[in-house]
Amino acid sequence: MPASTAALPPHGEGPAGDRAVQQALETAWPADISPVDEQRLRVLGTSLLRADATGVGRARWPRLFDSAEQEIAPAFATARFRVQAVIARRDGPAGRAVVHLVWAGLDRGGTFTDGRITDLQFIRSVTKGVARWNPEFWH
Incomplete structure (x- = not known):
């Protein structure tokens, strides 16, 4: 990362430092x-990370979390x-993107x-004229 990393808050700053991050x-x-695709991808990426890390919302991703994984603590x-x-940013050719998340957890x-x-x-x-973003792979 460029010199902008100097503006990062110290670890442990809490939610007060999130804006700087x-x-x-x-x-x-x-x-x-x-901007429309970025917003969609940000929501999808956040939802997928939350489902994986906390278990909340795994049912929304049935192809990624089978019923056995949904039971895992x-x-x-x-x-x-x-x-x-x-x-969310482009990741190679058109139609591919990466959602980059920085997060905190216990x-x-x-x-x-x-x-x-x-x-x-x-x-x-794109299926029947409807564009969707889908996770490329998982685990």
Whole structure:
């Protein structure tokens, strides 16, 4: 990342530092997809990460989480999970995108860590004139 990382808040700053993390991420990686697609992808990426980390919303992703995975205890506490920053950017050829998330969470061992990073890849498909973004792969 460029010099903008100097503006990042110290670890443990809490929600007060999230805006600075978001701004640093946007500065380091300028937008290259439409605002509509970016907003859709940000929502999808956040929802998918939350489902994986906390178990909340796994039913929305039946192809990614089978019924056995939905029964597994989540790795992170729902109440102590938050996305600090999220952007969506093009990932190679048109129709491919990556959602880059910076997040914080309390794991089952009781350790709270912020600044966790997850990248989720999505592919755009069009069926009967309706465009959708779908996760490229999982696990």
